[in-house]
Amino acid sequence: MRASRAAAGGLRLELVSVLTVNRLSVYLRSLRALEARGVRSVSSHQLAEEFNLSASQIRKDLAQFGEFGVRGVGYGVAELAAKISHLLGLDLSRRVVIVGMGNLGTALARYPSFNAESFLVVAGVDSDPGKTGRKVGRVPVHSRRDLARVIAESGATMAILAVPADAAPAAHAELAAAGIRAVLNFAPVSLPSTRTCRVKNLDLRVHLEELAFFLEDGDGS
């Protein structure tokens, strides 16, 4: 059985803030760390203290999805972790294709976090014939031209875009047309989300530049 995540409180997933969702991931990470140490119960204040978070924000974030805590006590670590994991849809397994097997695409194909139970990189494609026909870790690399077929045959619903900027828009369009529902885009172009295909743009250069902005000039040459 796959209980709908929204069903519980009549909540519309689409109107939860991205900021809240990102913090849920962080809460889950933190809870897993406590679990590994054998901690059974934790208060919002303890969580905040140890992991550089805000106690009231933790409570507000969680309250949107139900009442998971016990007043006067705190939250059950394992129960809350399970609940957040379910909210994030991590108790399902999503098949992922990688478009562009350059430096970054290759690293992500081998990246352990992208190959646990919740996500499974099933294939990569690249336009360079020298890269196709091989395997990167467990991931077979196909021709860029076979993208639609690879998606159909693998049943992938998510994609990682790791191609140069000029190749990204066409790849994005093909992914959406082939039924991909979510794209993590590392190319340095802002691709728009549509109703059927959500895009998360993640240009790594932007974040290096953010750091550079706040750095004093004396730190460069």
Place this chain on the structure above:
Amino acid sequence: MRASRAAAGGLRLELVSVLTVNRLSVYLRSLRALEARGVRSVSSHQLAEEFNLSASQIRKDLAQFGEFGVRGVGYGVAELAAKISHLLGLDLSRRVVIVGMGNLGTALARYPSFNAESFLVVAGVDSDPGKTGRKVGRVPVHSRRDLARVIAESGATMAILAVPADAAPAAHAELAAAGIRAVLNFAPVSLPSTRTCRVKNLDLRVHLEELAFFLEDGDGS
């Protein structure tokens, strides 16, 4: 001469919003694309239209740093690009060390965006002796134990952290102690910024999980 970026309007860099700074990077990217096409002048509305941005937000963002536009006309593409590049501190060159030469660290050492004029990866370190003494692209890999010496000798002021979660806090402390002023942290732990060392936490898994949250359950198994 290195004119202080804040000097112009008596602006305190520290109180500019991260969101604004990230958008400056995107504006710069967009302007470079126009420049390559030979476009000389552009209005905020044209920029917004073509690159999925907001016209009033572009104007508000830029207005914090001065008056760069011409009323009734728009912005000079090359001039604005130069101005934003200067604001972001990209006309300086920052030396960067990578801690952890696993999948991701290795990919970033070869990543072209991290090795243009503004950023230069000068060295990597890894705790695995099998990885040290080699070169990844142009980047020499040293022993993790030599981190402080590598930083001192290379004059690096920025670092990329690409180690497992449990190794990250110690590495972070060492980086700060060795004089590193900015850290891009890919490890799945939230490291705090201090007054002397700014940290940008960038856990890739968080962003895959964001996409999973908004995906319907039917898209997994």
Place this chain on the structure above:
DNA sequence: TCATGTGAAGCAGTTCACAGCG
């Protein structure tokens, strides 16, 4: 008693609408 869950307050970020200027 103690920590959650929550309305209300406060703050930050975005959009609007138009005055100002080339």
Place this chain on the structure above:
DNA sequence: CGCTGTGAACTGCTTCACATGA
């Protein structure tokens, strides 16, 4: 006239403070 630059309105996010309930 057209587009920038900007106060004012608005929206959304975070923090506060306390009523609620184990």
